[in-house]
Amino acid sequence: MHNAISEIKSVEDAAKKAVTNTIFSPRFYTTDYEAMNRINVEPVRAEWDAMMAEYEGDNNHDHFQRDATFAEEARELAHKMSPELRQEFLDFLVSSLTSEFSGCVLYNEIKRNVSNPDIKKLMEYMARDESRHAGFINSSLKDYGLGIDLGNLKRSKSYTYFKPKYIFYATYLSEKIGYARYIKIFRQLEKHPDKRFHPIFRWFQRWCNDEFRHGESFALIMRANPDLLRGGNVLWIRFFLLAVYATMYVRDHTRPELKQAMGLEPTEYDYEVFRITNEITKQVFPIMLDIDHPDFRSNLDRIYRCAMRADAGKAAGGIVGNLQKAFWSVAGVAVFVRMYFIPVKSNTLPQSARLVPSW
Numbered sequence: 111m112h113n114a115i116s117e118i119k120s121v122e123d124a125a126k127k128a129v130t131n132t133i134f135s136p137r138f139y140t141t142d143y144e145a146m147n148r149i150n151v152e153p154v155r156a157e158w159d160a161m162m163a164e165y166e167g168d169n170n171h172d173h174f175q176r177d178a179t180f181a182e183e184a185r186e187l188a189h190k191m192s193p194e195l196r197q198e199f200l201d202f203l204v205s206s207l208t209s210e211f212s213g214c215v216l217y218n219e220i221k222r223n224v225s226n227p228d229i230k231k232l233m234e235y236m237a238r239d240e241s242r243h244a245g246f247i248n249s250s251l252k253d254y255g256l257g258i259d260l261g262n263l264k265r266s267k268s269y270t271y272f273k274p275k276y277i278f279y280a281t282y283l284s285e286k287i288g289y290a291r292y293i294k295i296f297r298q299l300e301k302h303p304d305k306r307f308h309p310i311f312r313w314f315q316r317w318c319n320d321e322f323r324h325g326e327s328f329a330l331i332m333r334a335n336p337d338l339l340r341g342g343n344v345l346w347i348r349f350f351l352l353a354v355y356a357t358m359y360v361r362d363h364t365r366p367e368l369k370q371a372m373g374l375e376p377t378e379y380d381y382e383v384f385r386i387t388n389e390i391t392k393q394v395f396p397i398m399l400d401i402d403h404p405d406f407r408s409n410l411d412r413i414y415r416c417a418m419r420a421d422a423g424k425a426a427g428g429i430v431g432n433l434q435k436a437f438w439s440v441a442g443v444a445v446f447v448r449m450y451f452i453p454v455k456s457n458t459l460p461q462s463a464r465l466v467p468s469w
């Protein structure tokens with residue numbers, strides 16, 4: 111089958127990868143700042159203040175520094191990577207960097223444009239964390255001579271406008287799924303240190319606790335504004351759940367070597383991540399996707415195969431290639447729509463929204 115990831119051979123390739131938007135790559139967002147100003151967190155004040163105290167305490171302030179052995183370890187292990195693994199790892203670094211930096215840019219922009227003191231302070235803390243995360247990944251790219259100019263990326267990438275509620279659904283989910291992804295990798299490599307092919311994975315535990323807390327912030331915002339969680343909005347929640355899960359599935363399956371090198375099987379890994387995310391999202395979403403439904407697995411796999419064929423068409427180019435791309439894109443969307451109507455499971459929201467990262 112056509113290889114879905116484009117090769118990164120130079121610093122220009124890395125920059126191009128970060129700036130290019132496809133339906134499966136991380137995007138940059140803008141939103142309605144006036145509406146953000148009107149967000150009221152009074153109904154969850156006690157939990158909110160406790161969370162803000164955690165941000166203030168900044169337990170990861172010293173975490174995102176490389177230790178003395180980092181560079182050497184990275185160099186030594188790099189020799190053992192196959193060229194395929196190396197390419198997938200670089201692809202992983204660039205897309206992770208883009209998504210960390212996307213959070214950083216969004217949170218910073220919200221902070222600059224709102225006057226609501228609760229939201230402003232929260233955004234400042236989250237931007238602080240994401241900027242550390244992005245910087246930390248970038249230093250690993252720099253080891254390969256592939257560092258990305260983040261100022262330039264901020265200026266040249268296009269921005270997608272999302273209403274605040276879409277930002278809440280999508281960002282909440284991406285923070286929580288980000289937590290689940292990183293903790294699964296960390297736990298696996300904790301058990302099998304011989305499979306840790308890069309030192310960056312040693313940082314993942316404390317790292318993903320930041321993401322977990324970012325998710326908590328959006329959970330509290332939504333719990334404080336329960337209209338976001340009922341009526342027609344439930345249909346949006348359903349949409350974002352499926353979009354985020356499907357995107358992850360496609361992206362992970364285009365990088366099979368990466369998971370295999372860690373001793374993980376991509377499909378199994380993804381379903382574990384879905385399971386953790388489903389468990390976490392019970393804190394706020396009234397529904398969850400039925401990932402064990404017999405049609406769920408087969409259709410998700412079908413979306414991946416449509417995406418690969420669309421991609422092959424795009425790579426081939428010309429009239430035939432473009433037709434092929436259009437055909438398989440439409441086919442993929444049709445499967446997505448079918449999946450959207452697979453019955454979901456409902457949740458009763460717990461009294462208190464707050465959770466601790468216990469996976």
Ligand SMILES: [Fe+2]
Pocket residue numbers: 210213239240243320321
């Ligand atoms: Fe992050």
Ligand SMILES: [Fe+2]
Pocket residue numbers: 213240285320321324
């Ligand atoms: Fe985050």
